[in-house]
Amino acid sequence: MTFDISRLDLIPDEEADPKEYTLNEFLAIAAAREVKNDDIVFAGTGLPMVGILAAQFLYAPKAVVVYEAGMFDGKAVHIPASVGDQRAAYMASQLGGLTETFGFYLQRGLVTLGFLGGAAIDKYGGINCTVIGDYHSPSRRLPGGGGNPDIGTLAKRTVFIMVQEKRRFVERNSYTTTPGWQVWDIERETWVPKREVYPKQYANNGPSAVISNMAVFRFDDKGEMYLDTTHPGVTIEDVQKECDFELNVGMHKGVTKKPKYKELVLLRKIIDPGRLFIPAKLPKLRDDIEEICGGTC
């Protein structure tokens, strides 16, 4: 059965109840809200991709997406399974390769927002996605940097989507794949503020937000992480319990906005109807919403 996009207009502009959505949907929508209309976004596979597609549809129609493998402003109608998927190239403005994405778009300064993940993050926004444990004899070897270090250091802003666990929110990573606001100075063999090392065109580029399953964090002038909002039903103490360093809660602004019905229907019916990135088993929406979209949301 086909779904008529115009039915989205019939859905009331209301927030959903936390029982009506899954964590993946919540994170995708939270990520989507970080996108501005004039952004050029470098997005990875999975929730970042769902987030940028939702953002383009709802509140940032002019935002451009760049995928690592070479697509500039693809207009995917079927969600890509990878940043290399031909689906991501549909109606693109240009299609090239890695010299284009890392050189012409990223290093040349076109990219304004990067969406990334990682195994662990530190207080300064540094990411580890290379090893768990000691670098020379790790307990688990992860794939490694990929484009994470490149995007994280060169994109104007970077948003990370992370799992909130004590071992994943640390004072300093055991191995920093992508430096945040502090970088390793190879000559002085110490950590120094990014602004001291990078040339001026990149000096102010770096982590801007971290979205976890419990809260949203941002970074202050010193480049240190602080708690911005907590998700519905989560307390500041809950977050501190799952964070290894002492969290700055002085600027806490309250509760993260919940997804709206329209956003959820968009994810379920238009963006990921094949359930690649959001779960196959989803809680039902409110009766009147289900009725509008044919009772199968």
Added chain:
Amino acid sequence: MRKLSLEDAVASYIQDGTQIMFGGFTGFVREPMAFAWEIVRQGYKNLINPMVNSGFSTWLLHATNAIRVKEDSWVGCGEIFAKLDLNADRCLKTKSMLVEDYAHGQMQMRLLAGALGVPFMPYWGGMGSEIFKYDILGENNLRDGKLFPKKKYAMIEDPFYDQGKVPVVPALQPEVGVIHAQKVGDEGTVRVEGLTGYDKELAFACKTLIVTCEEVVPEISLREQPQMNLVPFSKVDVLVEIPWGAYPTQVPYYYDYDPVAMREADRIQRDEEMMNKWLEEWVYTPKDWKDVMDKIGGYRLSSLTANRFLGYSLKNKRGEVLPPEIYMPLQWRR
């Protein structure tokens, strides 16, 4: 240009210890799968394998411990594998394989420098990462200045515009490069449709270029729109025509990726014994690549055949459910 069979191409150009790099992208697009498969069958070991990013072809080589040293940015497999390559994990745990880490863009710039014929390339991306702190090849005394550069990277002072220190990464010119293309003209002109990844840089950087392709077409058919071609015929050393040669990765406008095969590979890589059984069944037992395709079956392959306009298949069940058809008006986004 020599046109060879898959068996002869591998036997003539690969030996124990060959430095070989594969094209394609992260276990997903146009990986020279048949070629990697044949290397495993012929049993070559101790390969040197620089990669901009690893993927499915290298997953196969890691499964048989065929690689001794890698320089790489991403030792994973496709996203359907949750990105993890557990075969590589096993090789690293037993220290039978060494990996020198780089960032994605750094490897790309190394290859670009190789393609341009310059010794190094400045690149800011990833500066200040601990990638710069560790030198695995140096620790193992492998930096001979020939096969491997004398240093992992260097910092130089910008001599022209006073932008301070800039990292430079060494050029990379692999002995053998293998890419998989859709069409190659009978004189050797290479056409790649869809994204190009790093295949163009690899084609010009490598010393011997082997192109495997879906089909060989009359050269004249590629000369009408030369702007769509990736590599001119003179740079191609060996051509191997091998239909479905990138299966189960995607070849835009020919076939889609096979999520069933990828999920199965992810399942069996979790256990070494299952992995070995799989290798026996899918790599060592089949007579040739055609035999593998027959084993998968015509109907399953036909469900992967690409929609000619979109370049991918609409009949491919990719997620947990087969999505309903989407009504696609010309202006579907508002």
